[in-house]
Amino acid sequence: MVQVNDNYRKLPQNYLFSEVARRVRSYREANPDADIISLGIGDVTRPLCNSVIEAMSAAVAEMGRAETFRGYAPDRGYDFLIDAIRTNDYLSRGIRVDSDEIFVNDGAKSALGHFCDILGGNNKVGICDPVYPVYIDTNVMDGRGGVLTSDGKWSDIVYIDSPAENGFIPQIPLQVPDIIYICSPNNPTGTALNGSQLKAWVDYAAEHGSLILFDAAYEAFVRTPGVPRSIYEIEGARNVAVEFRSFSKTAGFTGVRCGYTVVPKELKGRDSEGEVSLNALWNRHQSTKFNGTAYIVQRAAEAVYSPQGKKETALTVDYYMRNADTIRKGLEFAGFTVYGGVDAPYIWLKTPCGLSSWEFFDRLLDECRVVGTPGVGFGPSGEGYFRLTAFGDYDNVCRAVERIKEWKI
Ligand code: PLP
Numbered sequence: 001m002v003q004v005n006d007n008y009r010k011l012p013q014n015y016l017f018s019e020v021a022r023r024v025r026s027y028r029e030a031n032p033d034a035d036i037i038s039l040g041i042g043d044v045t046r047p048l049c050n051s052v053i054e055a056m057s058a059a060v061a062e063m064g065r066a067e068t069f070r071g072y073a074p075d076r077g078y079d080f081l082i083d084a085i086r087t088n089d090y091l092s093r094g095i096r097v098d099s100d101e102i103f104v105n106d107g108a109k110s111a112l113g114h115f116c117d118i119l120g121g122n123n124k125v126g127i128c129d130p131v132y133p134v135y136i137d138t139n140v141m142d143g144r145g146g147v148l149t150s151d152g153k154w155s156d157i158v159y160i161d162s163p164a165e166n167g168f169i170p171q172i173p174l175q176v177p178d179i180i181y182i183c184s185p186n187n188p189t190g191t192a193l194n195g196s197q198l199k200a201w202v203d204y205a206a207e208h209g210s211l212i213l214f215d216a217a218y219e220a221f222v223r224t225p226g227v228p229r230s231i232y233e234i235e236g237a238r239n240v241a242v243e244f245r246s247f248s249k250t251a252g253f254t255g256v257r258c259g260y261t262v263v264p265k266e267l268k269g270r271d272s273e274g275e276v277s278l279n280a281l282w283n284r285h286q287s288t289k290f291n292g293t294a295y296i297v298q299r300a301a302e303a304v305y306s307p308q309g310k311k312e313t314a315l316t317v318d319y320y321m322r323n324a325d326t327i328r329k330g331l332e333f334a335g336f337t338v339y340g341g342v343d344a345p346y347i348w349l350k351t352p353c354g355l356s357s358w359e360f361f362d363r364l365l366d367e368c369r370v371v372g373t374p375g376v377g378f379g380p381s382g383e384g385y386f387r388l389t390a391f392g393d394y395d396n397v398c399r400a401v402e403r404i405k406e407w408k409i
Contacts, residue, residue: 016377049312055303073292077104126177130378190340330401
């Protein structure tokens with residue numbers, strides 16, 4: 001019989017969202033008339049904008065004519081999209097990124113997971129706590145996790161504390177990681193690193209020879225002046241950081257699937273024979289294991305950068321941020337301690353009265369008929385916190401917030 005990767009056995013069941021669904025289902029069964037509002041949605045809900053739909057439709061028509069039909073896309077992406085990304089996301093903001101440093105893909109989740117393939121198994125990995133759980137799981141699959149201990153932590157992972165008293169900003173750990181995951185703006189805490197906080201990490205990585213994997217999936221939600229949207233706004237970052245971007249939340253592409261990774265040519269790693277370019281290695285990986293993002297999808301992504309596409313996608317992001325503002329202000333008014341919601345579509349609250357994340361979940365569902373996500377699902381330090389998201393319908397957000405304001409917890 002074939003032998004399988006034993007590391008998969010170590011992964012705990014994906015308990016969080018299935019348990020949320022199970023509890024909501026059983027509440028519905030017991031209370032069939034309950035008007036439940038979800039502020040737990042981690043997916044976008046607004047439709048694609050007109051510019052994107054028109055570009056996709058035109059691309060579909062092209063695929064139906066022999067003269068304009070396209071087969072396999074280039075491994076790194078079509079020049080028209082790479083140029084649009086480079087010009088709009090980088091050059092226009094004074095950031096140098098070369099065309100051959102941009103790799104178009106089918107979204108940040110797969111790119112983040114696959115990037116582990118080109119990194120050695122013995123690297124020490126540093127991951128913020130709490131954070132997007134994919135970073136941990138993908139490294140456990142690759143054998144970098146060690147064993148899960150009784151405190152809910154993996155023995156070989158360096159947990160980078162992001163304490164509430166420091167606004168959930170990741171603090172430099174005692175043990176030096178070779179690979180450092182930074183997610184800013186952060187899912188789930190909704191906090192974003194300012195320039196000097198990010199600079200401290202870039203300098204740290206340069207000093208210790210570490211590689212930063214910077215997840216900027218929520219950069220479009222940054223509102224505060226001085227909060228970087230790209231790590232390459234920081235001097236020296238080209239020497240230490242890979243950046244992962246996505247059209248998922250920026251332009252509603254969660255079901256369309258498109259993102260890109262930037263791997264500067266300055267980045268070097270080491271193999272048994274000496275120094276290796278990470279850009280060359282990632283290029284090799286993509287050309288071997290990836291056959292390009294669909295032409296139709298790349299035309300759709302290009303349309304996000306047209307003048308009209310920019311206006312339309314900005315309106316959608318504004319819609320979500322109005323939700324975020326409504327939730328944050330409403331909860332503050334109700335006396336909760338609240339984080340995030342300013343530069344991110346996530347609101348992170350301290351559960352009151354010493355309630356655990358799950359106890360708060362049950363009471364919020366039972367007494368307000370509102371669903372959110374228990375913070376403990378994002379790492380051990382998420383216990384005692386709760387995540388609400390701004391991706392819902394505005395009227396429902398207002399109704400949910402009114403219920404919470406009237407709640408006598
Ligand atoms: N990175 C973070 C921090 C996320 O929260 C998510 C999705 O929720 C992703 C990446 C995945 O993005 P994509 O849809 O591009 O795979």
